[in-house]
Amino acid sequence: MNTTSRAQAMGTHLFVILLGLVMLYPIIWLVVSSFKPSYLIFSDLSIWPKEVTLDNYTKGWSGVSKSSFGTFIGNSIMLGLICVVGNVVSCSMAAYAFGRLSFSWKKVWFALMMVTIMLPHHVTVIPQYVFFFKMGWVDTFGPLFVPKLLATEAFFIFLMVQFIRGLPRDLDESATIDGCGTIQIYWRIILPLAFPALITTAIFTFIWTWDDFFSQLLYLNSPGNYTVPLGLRLFMDSSGESNWGPMFAMSVVSLIPALIIFFSLQRYFVEGISTTGIKG
Amino acid sequence: MKQSAKSNRTSMYLKGLWKKNAVPYLFLLPWFLGVFALTIGPMISSLYLSFTQYDMLTPSKWIGTENYARMLDDPRYMQSLKVTFTYVFASVPLKLIFALAVAMLLNKGIRALPLYRTVYYIPTLLGGSVAIAVLWRKMFGGGGVLNEFLLSVFGIQAPDWVSNPKYAIYSIIALTVWQFGSSMIIFLAGLKQIPMELYEASQVDGAGRMRRFFNITIPMLSPVIFFNLVIQLITAFQAFTPAFIISGGKGGPIDSTLFYTLYLYQKGFAFFEMGYASAMAWGLLVIIAIFTAIIFGTSKYWVNYADGGK
Incomplete structure (x- = not known):
């Protein structure tokens, strides 16, 4: 396989992965948010929560x-x-x-x-x-x-x-x-x-x-x-x-x-x- | 003498009929009960109700075609038509284009295909649930994730996609397009059926990528496109859950997400105008039938069956 077509295949692969992440983002965000304290859900938008709690689940x-x-x-x-x-x-x-x-x-x-x-x-x-x-x-x-x-x-x-x-x-x-x-x-x-x-x-x-x-x-x-x-x-x-x-x-x-x-x-x-x- | 021979033949005939049909009809018994008691019976009944005024408490009153005439004069009904058509004509083509594009991407002999197929299917698996509709409302709403992201990364002050009547329907369209997984899997199966020789031959003839797409992929895939189109169109006309949840059950703001089925639900089960709601249901049936007929009718011009359509 020559270099251009390999680069092309890599590009396709990368694109497929990125698109997959975008597709899954809402669900990932939902899961992460469910472990955040309520006051942080909308103020802290990062995927890594600063504080993790199970309160939401028990409540x-x-x-x-x-x-x-x-x-x-x-x-x-x-x-x-x-x-x-x-x-x-x-x-x-x-x-x-x-x-x-x-x-x-x-x-x-x-x-x-x-x-x-x-x-x-x-x-x-x-x-x-x-x-x-x-x-x-x-x-x-x-x-x-x-x-x-x-x-x-x-x-x-x-x-x-x-x-x-x-x-x-x-x-x-x-x-x-x-x-x-x-x-x-x-x-x-x-x-x-x-x-x-x-x-x-x-x-x-x-x-x-x-x-x-x-x-x-x-x-x-x-x-x-x-x-x-x-x-x-x-x-x-x-x-x-x-x-x-x-x-x-x-x-x-x-x-x-x-x-x-x-x-x-x-x-x-x-x-x-x-x-x-x-x-x- | 003659008489008894005749009755004998009749009884033989009946016996044969019984022998041939008893067991098969036994197997069909549940379906028969269902189709007559829960499908055909109610259909006739709702057709009748559509010509009456009925609220379940007082007996139905025959009013002729008044319900149908009222529909045409009802601005909310017209609004629900407009919303539904916008939704159908935006979401179905977009969904199919996405599904086909991703299927073609995955069909390039990518490694770990099952994994990606899974990833792209998950939104379809979960998307019909109330949980996701609720999430959507929160993500697209004012102060939601999407707008915070647009603001912090691009500095764009985006509108509230849920409570701004100009944009509310787009969030629902996006939710539908996001769930392109089933169509994608069907397209993938279809793409695998296309013989590679066709592509190789056309490459030898010097056909470019675009030519190959329009001259080979699309025609060879047309039966699958046809199938997906029919299914998605019928499903889209009946969309209910996302509109109900995202608009809080009202079809708001100012009726901008008043889907046909949502209005039907309100009329039938919130206001108990069941005659009017029945007329709306028959209106929906006619609309779906017309569009399905158009697709079937035009199919001979654009759908290629390898075996000549037999």
Whole structure:
């Protein structure tokens, strides 16, 4: 390699690193600020804090309006897990039917499913709210997880259909010869083989539920039922300058689950995004 | 005799139908319940509500197309359209340009690609959360980090990007563009599909960098660009969280960040004008449908499918 092209490669590399730092700067700043005493957060802008304290974390954890931040996190985790199970089960069932089985009207239902992916949820949200309100479900988790049990996130059905279509059919055939029925093939062959697609679904369901603000804002009213996004908003609303520290601290805490999931399951992210183009 | 043979055939037919469909429809049962009870049913219902006056407490009252007529006369509705269009038409192209530029940079055979891909993806991973929106509000606000930095390093007295109505939307656009990670990963996957021979051949023919970009990269990548464009556009029209958090739920200052969905939320769930909000929801559906149709309709002029689009 000659010197100019090596210099060029170094330049590219340097640029990529610098840009990466700029991209990450806001998050780094958030983390650093969460360890600064409140009075220093906006007066001292340097990345190296003059004084380090855990005050913000203890204060933030004790929460606002008598609810501990631990409650919000517990609620979010519980809701997230139920939604994950709901989506994985209901979407994989539908995907198996669409991807492997033949039945009457299949094309019609499949087309309908594809259309619902593109639908802005605003055209359903008002009647849904009225419906859940009349059921007495407002301020419960029902409106947030029941739709997942019913495979309303058709995007994941599509993702799994694509995956299941790629699985070799010989396996089903030999299983049929061995006496497996349709249901057993789903359970013993398709589900284990579609594991990567199930994991991708689980990951994105959890993170999107964790971040989902609109429907949680709509359906959860009492602080005891609040989830992480609503808890953070509570801080923001009640905050004078003194409250920024605890809010930053809890913001950092709220980002941890997504980061853990991302770093432990990274390859499913990249595959999931590049093969199906998950939005975001 | 004839009669019973016929009924026999019918019952055979029904049996066959049952045998063919029972199990598949069982697998589809949850989805059927969802799609009818939570999607199609509510859609029909909201279409109906859009022609009524409804506040959830008193029965809905049919008022014809009045809601739709009112939308056109409602200056706040028009403002929300203006804000949303500005946001969509600024953030989507910028995001895709950034995503493509960085993907091309990373595609140069850089070492430690997975690490950089991770770094550039992290904002997308975290950016949809309330935590980041709150952070953004603080960073771009008056006395925030950005302005202190501009003041101390360049001596520029920058405006308050959050509470100045002229600039408030830019901080939200910046937040969206910052999250170019997903599009970038999709572009990277697409770039890897382009055969190197194409570039080598054109280099032999003496094509410069620009020529290669416009004559090879862009056409070969056009299906991926098309895909990203559709997804990002549909998502952008529905943006809610950043506008809600950064403006404190009001769409202010003076409605400069009154996003379409934010106004819909206010009308439907703060003022309980649910008929009007339903009409707005259908308006949004129509707008998104029109833009998606335009992209699909023009795709045959600019999207190249290797297999001729089949």
